[in-house]
Amino acid sequence: MNESMTVPANLQTESSAVINARNLELESIDFFVRLMSMLGMPRSVGEIYGLLYFSKDSLPMDQIASRLEISIGSASQGLRTLRSLKAVRTAYVAGDRRDHYFAETEFRRLFSNFIKDEIMPHLDSAKDRISRMEKSLPEQSHEEDEFYAVRIEKLRRLTKAGGRLLPALAGLLKL
Amino acid sequence: MNESMTVPANLQTESSAVINARNLELESIDFFVRLMSMLGMPRSVGEIYGLLYFSKDSLPMDQIASRLEISIGSASQGLRTLRSLKAVRTAYVAGDRRDHYFAETEFRRLFSNFIKDEIMPHLDSAKDRISRMEKSLPEQSHEEDEFYAVRIEKLRRLTKAGGRLLPALAGLLKL
DNA sequence: CATTCATTTCAAAAAAAAATGAAATAAGCA
DNA sequence: TGCTTATTTCATTTTTTTTTGAAATGAATG
Numbered sequence: 001m002n003e004s005m006t007v008p009a010n011l012q013t014e015s016s017a018v019i020n021a022r023n024l025e026l027e028s029i030d031f032f033v034r035l036m037s038m039l040g041m042p043r044s045v046g047e048i049y050g051l052l053y054f055s056k057d058s059l060p061m062d063q064i065a066s067r068l069e070i071s072i073g074s075a076s077q078g079l080r081t082l083r084s085l086k087a088v089r090t091a092y093v094a095g096d097r098r099d100h101y102f103a104e105t106e107f108r109r110l111f112s113n114f115i116k117d118e119i120m121p122h123l124d125s126a127k128d129r130i131s132r133m134e135k136s137l138p139e140q141s142h143e144e145d146e147f148y149a150v151r152i153e154k155l156r157r158l159t160k161a162g163g164r165l166l167p168a169l170a171g172l173l174k175l
Numbered sequence: 176m177n178e179s180m181t182v183p184a185n186l187q188t189e190s191s192a193v194i195n196a197r198n199l200e201l202e203s204i205d206f207f208v209r210l211m212s213m214l215g216m217p218r219s220v221g222e223i224y225g226l227l228y229f230s231k232d233s234l235p236m237d238q239i240a241s242r243l244e245i246s247i248g249s250a251s252q253g254l255r256t257l258r259s260l261k262a263v264r265t266a267y268v269a270g271d272r273r274d275h276y277f278a279e280t281e282f283r284r285l286f287s288n289f290i291k292d293e294i295m296p297h298l299d300s301a302k303d304r305i306s307r308m309e310k311s312l313p314e315q316s317h318e319e320d321e322f323y324a325v326r327i328e329k330l331r332r333l334t335k336a337g338g339r340l341l342p343a344l345a346g347l348l349k350l
Numbered sequence: 351c352a353t354t355c356a357t358t359t360c361a362a363a364a365a366a367a368a369a370t371g372a373a374a375t376a377a378g379c380a
Numbered sequence: 381t382g383c384t385t386a387t388t389t390c391a392t393t394t395t396t397t398t399t400t401g402a403a404a405t406g407a408a409t410g
Contacts, residue, residue, distance in 0.1 A: 351410105352409105352410095353408105353409085353410085354407100354408090354409080354410100355406105355407090355408085355409095356405105356406080356407075356408090357404105357405080357406075357407090358403105358404080358405070358406085359402105359403085359404075359405085360400105360401100360402100360403095360404100361400105361401100361402100361403105362399105362400085362401095362402105363398105363399080363400070363401100364397105364398080364399070364400085365396105365397080365398070365399080366395105366396085366397070366398080367394105367395085367396070367397080368393105368394085368395070368396085369392105369393080369394070369395080370390105370391105370392080370393070370394080371390100371391100371392095371393100372389105372390100372391100372392105373388105373389085373390095373391105374387105374388080374389075374390100375386105375387080375388070375389085376385105376386080376387070376388085377384100377385085377386075377387090378383105378384085378385080378386090379382105379383085379384080379385095380381100380382095380383085380384100
């Protein structure tokens with residue numbers, strides 16, 4: 001009637017543990033796919049990190065690709081991205097020439113890298129753009145050009161505040 | 176030889192003021208297109224806000240569309256987004272039945288709305304997902320399941336920290 | 351140093367996101 | 381109310397982003 005009755009107890013236990021780990025993995029992938037996509041990262045990057053986050057063992061690229069059912073091209077690019085953010089690292093495994101990846105799980109550091117690499121460069125170029133705006137203002141400011149000067153100043157304050165706050169943000173992360 | 180020599184002085188001045196305003200406008204559009212796209216907003220939304228940010232007069236939708244050379248469909252959708260973030264508001268203009276839009280320029284409020292509308296909902300559903308993860312853990316935790324429990328706890332701390340920090344962030348914005 | 355296996359690269363395909371514009375709807379006016 | 385103008389909606393098209401997979405490159409092994 002019930003197949004599980006014919007399964008030895010130890011095997012049954014192990015199989016349900018496997019199912020549980022697989023559930024976790026799926027929830028984790030889901031979680032990080034969404035989080036990463038909020039940060040503008042492609043799906044595959046979230047999938048890879050999500051898989052590694054709940055993996056006890058470090059995994060080689062080909063296993064990552066096959067477990068996620070993505071191409072090795074995606075896996076390679078996704079791992080490159082994650083490596084550059086220091087979100088994954090590689091472990092040496094004796095007798096295996098593949099690189100084995102595992103997740104860096106200190107979120108404080110992860111966010112600090114993300115902010116430095118993905119946000120600060122934009123802020124820097126924003127400053128240039130604001131300087132250019134100022135050059136478009138007539139030197140001898142007419143009464144009415146006050147309007148433009150004020151708006152430019154607001155932008156300057158915004159970028160300045162961003163430049164201070166964002167790097168400090170990771171520090172505030174008390175996890 | 177030089178055409179500008181034949182242009183009356185007053186007109187020449189006005190025209191260079193127009194050119195300057197146009198430069199500002201273009202830099203502004205560029206600025207906000209990039210900023211908005213960092214926040215995951217489509218190009219058109221940045222263009223519209225950038226145009227309005229340096230516009231002394233409030234503008235009706237059709238003028239926004241034609242000055243940006245985008246379709247009225249894009250303009251309508253973009254304005255809807257901006258309205259929902261309270262990034263633009265409408266002004267009444269006597270004798271004109273079109274809505275006239277102008278930019279809300281208090282960035283503190285804008286970010287606070289953005290965080291509330293675009294980020295907090297994701298954080299809420301992340302909490303559910305973490306609860307589901309915990310259900311995948313065996314009740315009677317084996318020694319080795321410590322690993323999973325710790326990782327889940329990390330996620331919980333991350334979302335908790337995010338839930339506190341992000342709303343506080345706008346408050347820190349001293350502009 | 352030749353072979354095998356691992357990884358990267360990148361042109362092409364697929365998928366996702368955004369823009370268009372015409373039809374439908376709404377909203378003011380006479 | 382009927383007419384006109386403004387706005388929204390949404391199926392289709394366009395553009396952009398991401399993925400794929402095969403070829404090129406690189407790296408370890410015997």
